[in-house]
Amino acid sequence: MALDQPPTLMALLVHERGWTMRRLLRAFDETAAAANAEISTTDRSLRSWLSAERHPLPPARLILEKLFDRPIGELLAPPPAAATGNREPPAHEPRYLSPTSAELARIPPSVDLTPPSTGPAPAYSGPRGTHVTSARAATNGAEGRLMAGADDTFDFLTQAARSETRPEVVRLLQATIRDLVTAFPTQATALVDRLLDVQRTAFRLLDGPTRPASDRDIYFAAAIASGLLARIGVDLSQPVTADVYARAAHLCADRAGSKPLTAWIRTEQARSAYWSGAPETALNYLAAADTDGLQGSIAARVAVQRARAYAALGRADEAREHITIAAEAREHFTPDDLDDIGGETNFRRESELFVASDALMLLPIAPGTETAVTDAVTLMTQSPDANIPFGNRAGAQSNLALLRLRQGDIDGAREALSPVLTLPPEQRNHGVRTLTRRVRNALNDPRYGTAAPARAAAAELEAFYTTPNTRTLPS
Numbered sequence: 001m002a003l004d005q006p007p008t009l010m011a012l013l014v015h016e017r018g019w020t021m022r023r024l025l026r027a028f029d030e031t032a033a034a035a036n037a038e039i040s041t042t043d044r045s046l047r048s049w050l051s052a053e054r055h056p057l058p059p060a061r062l063i064l065e066k067l068f069d070r071p072i073g074e075l076l077a078p079p080p081a082a083a084t085g086n087r088e089p090p091a092h093e094p095r096y097l098s099p100t101s102a103e104l105a106r107i108p109p110s111v112d113l114t115p116p117s118t119g120p121a122p123a124y125s126g127p128r129g130t131h132v133t134s135a136r137a138a139t140n141g142a143e144g145r146l147m148a149g150a151d152d153t154f155d156f157l158t159q160a161a162r163s164e165t166r167p168e169v170v171r172l173l174q175a176t177i178r179d180l181v182t183a184f185p186t187q188a189t190a191l192v193d194r195l196l197d198v199q200r201t202a203f204r205l206l207d208g209p210t211r212p213a214s215d216r217d218i219y220f221a222a223a224i225a226s227g228l229l230a231r232i233g234v235d236l237s238q239p240v241t242a243d244v245y246a247r248a249a250h251l252c253a254d255r256a257g258s259k260p261l262t263a264w265i266r267t268e269q270a271r272s273a274y275w276s277g278a279p280e281t282a283l284n285y286l287a288a289a290d291t292d293g294l295q296g297s298i299a300a301r302v303a304v305q306r307a308r309a310y311a312a313l314g315r316a317d318e319a320r321e322h323i324t325i326a327a328e329a330r331e332h333f334t335p336d337d338l339d340d341i342g343g344e345t346n347f348r349r350e351s352e353l354f355v356a357s358d359a360l361m362l363l364p365i366a367p368g369t370e371t372a373v374t375d376a377v378t379l380m381t382q383s384p385d386a387n388i389p390f391g392n393r394a395g396a397q398s399n400l401a402l403l404r405l406r407q408g409d410i411d412g413a414r415e416a417l418s419p420v421l422t423l424p425p426e427q428r429n430h431g432v433r434t435l436t437r438r439v440r441n442a443l444n445d446p447r448y449g450t451a452a453p454a455r456a457a458a459a460e461l462e463a464f465y466t467t468p469n470t471r472t473l474p475s
Contacts, residue, residue, distance in 0.1 A: 010075040011050040013068055021046065031067040039063060052076050170217050173201060177221045180228070182343035185389040189232055189426055199225040202252075216256050220337075223252035223261055227268050228344065234272045235391070235429035242272050260298045260336045263289040264345060267301050270309070275430055279312035296336030297347035299329035304352050308359040316363050323356045343387065350379045354392045354399075358435075361399045365406060373403050377416075390427050394420045398435040405442040410453045413439070421460055425467050433465040440465075 006012040014024055021043050028046070032039045039059050048054040049064070056064060061072045068075055176198055180191055202222035206215070226249035233242025246269045253261040266289035273281035286306045291299045307322035330352065338345040353376040360369045376396040380388055397420045404412035420436065440461040448454035 008050060008052050008076055009079045012079045027067055028063060032063050035066060170214050173221045177224050178341055181341050181345050184228055184344040185387050192232060195225050195229050219252045219256035223249045223256055226252060227265050230268050234275055237430045239272055239276050260294055260296050260338050263291055263298050263302060264338060267305055270305055274309055279309040282309040295332055295334040296339045298338060300326040300352050301347040303329055304355045308355055311359040311362040319359050326352055350383060350388055351392050353379055354396045357399050361402055373399050391429050391431050394423060394432045395435050398439055401439050402442055408447060414457050421464050436461050436465050
């Protein structure tokens with residue numbers, strides 16, 4: 001669309017003021033600061049608002065209304081000369097979030113609450129700016145062009161289907177989610193862009209006319225995408241961002257009407273709380289995960305996560321009780337919808353053993369602790385499946401190193417750590433860094449003193465967990 005035909009009144013006002021995108025960003029920040037609101041935004045978000053491709057959520061709307069001295073409905077509507085008939089102003093709440101305005105009000109205001117998007121930029125390029133059609137268009141070679149073309153094709157299908165969501169679009173969304181869930185255990189943060197694409201597509205579809213039968217499948221896909229993004233937020237030490245994604249995931253899971261899916265989201269929220277140092281909060285989330293009558297792997301996941309949270313609180317009897325409950329749930333395992341998808345949503349036996357051994361290592365060493373720790377490592381090492389989560393592999397090895405240190409075996413500890421210390425920075429997630437710090441702290445035991453092997457191991461560990469991970473998750 002040409003600059004003399006801006007799609008919204010806000011775009012027209014920006015153009016008339018002669019603002020560049022940088023100037024608009026600065027004006028937004030200045031207005032937010034004057035209102036004592038800790039709200040930030042991005043160039044991409046502003047462009048999507050200018051084109052009315054997306055609607056800002058309540059905190060950002062207040063800033064825009066102050067900045068332009070107009071109601072948000074007018075700002076997002078076409079300029080008066082471009083308006084046609086009795087066009088209604090855009091809805092103040094996207095349909096997929098409309099019941100949760102009270103919940104949104106409880107989200108800390110320090111993040112940009114615009115639903116994230118990494119798909120093709122809007123046609124209107126904004127004031128004095130240019131854009132790249134796809135985030136992947138800059139990738140060199142035929143592979144990059146093919147990926148960019150696939151993005152555009154998917155976007156075309158989505159737009160074409162909005163008048164009535166077609167089954168083939170829903171099937172494509174489901175197939176994409178299945179691929180991402182399968183790849184997630186070993187790729188995780190490398191999948192951020194694709195997960196955001198799926199989330200954006202699902203939200204767009206839910207904003208348009210849909211059939212009740214399609215709604216369930218779309219919400220299901222949106223819940224999984226949002227849940228995995230929440231997981232990545234935790235792994236990248238971005239708990240506030242993770243919480244926003246987790247809230248959206250829980251809403252979508254609830255609307256999908258899937259009990260196992262809703263319980264899975266609760267375990268992701270609990271995982272975030274646990275790794276943030278709040279095991280009591282983790283237990284509250286897990287208590288809200290209704291697993292009555294569920295026989296999929298989610299039952300074992302909830303039980304063993306409760307065991308670890310209890311262990312972190314020093315409640316040894318309850319921790320061991322829930323390790324047993326998880327083992328019993330595994331014995332009665334019958335695959336559900338999540339297990340059928342596989343990958344990250346199928347809680348494998350290897351992962352269960354790792355979390356159980358992690359719980360036991362938070363308690364004083366007792367009979368059975370060494371067996372649990374070594375069994376977790378052995379099962380992961382001997383498994384023919386290369387798709388075991390790298391974080392769980394590294395965590396199991398770290399616990400074995402910690403066990404060896406407590407037994408006075410520094411050489412055995414260094415041997416256990418060797419595969420962990422080779423992880424590239426992008427795989428050194430929050431959990432892995434936390435566990436390796438725990439091993440480093442164990443080297444402060446007086447028995448090791450200033451021994452050369454202990455000093456060398458400490459130096460290796462410090463270099464490992466202090467190397468920054470440059471990846472970030474859009475907030």
